Amino acid sequence: MQLAIFDLDNTLIGGDSDHAWGEFLVEREHVDGERYRSANDRFYRDYQRGELDIFAYLEFALEPLAQLSQGQLGNLQRAFMEEVISEIWLPQAEELIAGHRRDGHHIMIITATNRFVVEPIAARLGVDTLLATEPEEVEGRFTGRVAGEPCYQGGKVLRLHQWLAHNPAYAASEKWFYSDSINDLPLLREVEHPVAVDPDPRLRTEAENRGWPVISLRGEE
Template identity: 55%
Template sequence: MALALFDLDHTLINGDSDLAWGEFMVEQGIADASFLDAHEAYFDQYVQGTLDIDEFLNFALEPLGKHPRQALDNWHQRFMQQKIEPMFQPKAEELLNYHRQRGDVLVIITATNAFVTTPIAQRLNVDQLIATTPEEVNNEYTGKPFGIPCFQAGKVKRLHAWLEQTHHSLAGSFFYSDSHNDLPLLESVENPVVVDPDQQLNQIAEQRGWPVISLR
């Protein structure tokens, strides 16, 4: 039994759930168009590898602090139907089932915050989720991040904290990702697998002989 770790956006799903949440909020009138413009600019920085994760999280999580949890959860149900369901990929679910049949422990590990991603992980029947954590007080979001962002080297730190809590190990481990931002974690597992990669990660995979697959 090994760990099978999966990035979410552009890996298990064909799209970016964080950016899609921004689009949804604008379409629903929860945020104005300037919010999406700024979100897209941050996404471009992510692609280029220049994203200031703390600055981005303070921006992206701020709307969660402006609305009651019940309203957010209701909006998220519509968001799943309208934005996320079209992003699911049959080959991704086949890959998850392959690791289930092996008896592996499935973990989604993502920079996108847990408010957005928890229902997605549940829909994919993956019980273990390691994600950037929005701060909560009395079961309401404050609009601020909490703890170490699950991004770049932070993914490795968050994973090792989880390993200490659960007593799992990286022996025989797999990690599937599309992004060069995940290079620190790809280098930490025994079986890195590159999925529909960005140009930079594709070049690295070719240099290192890592397998490259497509789930699209």
């Protein structure tokens, strides 16, 4: 049994859903406009440099989930998919997933973005397993806090190992991992088949030095 693992943002979709969700909340006036946008942009720059304080970011990013009602969140989630995610959809990503599925591989997305934002995207892509950062819920309401280990940098390795412990049939399987980001270097080093997808400059250099494949799902390679 083999495992095909994919990062999500800027890998399977042509943008960052986490940052885009923040922009979407600003545009819908559910957060404090310029203050929220400024912080959202600053955290994204930190992420791109590989310097994100993930717990500070999650305190910021998960707060709106606790402030909005379940009805509001459901409506926003659907609108976000229709208005934002549809615009950055990558048909070549669907083709890549389909190829692994034809080969009988288990399809997994592993992403630092929280489950509320990414679950509808993963569902549309038809993946078998989603590992994401988990927003804490109490009695059906988000608390604004994170539950468990954030699925970020080395946390992705930990979360994958936890999943493998509960799914031992895949423990010794060949594994592919596709990512665009230097933040995913810990997991890329773990798998038999690391692939850089439309990589950021630091990951591109790392991939070239290590002889890893570099591909594009945007028709750019």
